[in-house]
Amino acid sequence: MQQLSAKETDAKLKNKMKKLVFMTLIVLMAMSFATSCSKDEKDTNDLVGTSWIDENDDYKQVISFDSENTFKATYTDYYDDSKQTQRGTYIYKKPNITLTIIDGGEEFIIRGTINGNTLKLTNEDDETYIFFKQ
Secondary structure (H helix, E strand, O other), X not given: OOOOOHHHHHHHHHHHHHHHHHHHHXXXXXXXXXXXHHHHHHOXXXXXXXXXXXXXXXXXXXXXXXXXXXXXXXXXXXXXOEEEEEEEEEEEEOOEEEEEEEEOOEEEEEEEEEEOOEEEEEOOOOOEEEEEEO
């Protein structure tokens, strides 16, 4: 059986350590990638493509979320059969939502929360409306 010199033993040990460090880095990078992918999936906007309705005997309001930050609100008055449509932007950070509409140069902010299939909005006049996901 051949004995290795101290120099050869050190070289083999260094080689094994380099391989171990390299493999550890690969595992850490893979874990980091997997973690970032799952977080990105959780941060997707669940509102895109959804519509929410608030309706009673007097009116019907529908809010449709078109994209990651835009929406369309349609208000139908049953008494005079009039219909208004407005567009705006929104910021959604679960469970809170802030809608912004600019109408005639004036900015209107509406704040609310989403809990399951219920959207509760309160306007600047402290009027609260409850919408249900369709």
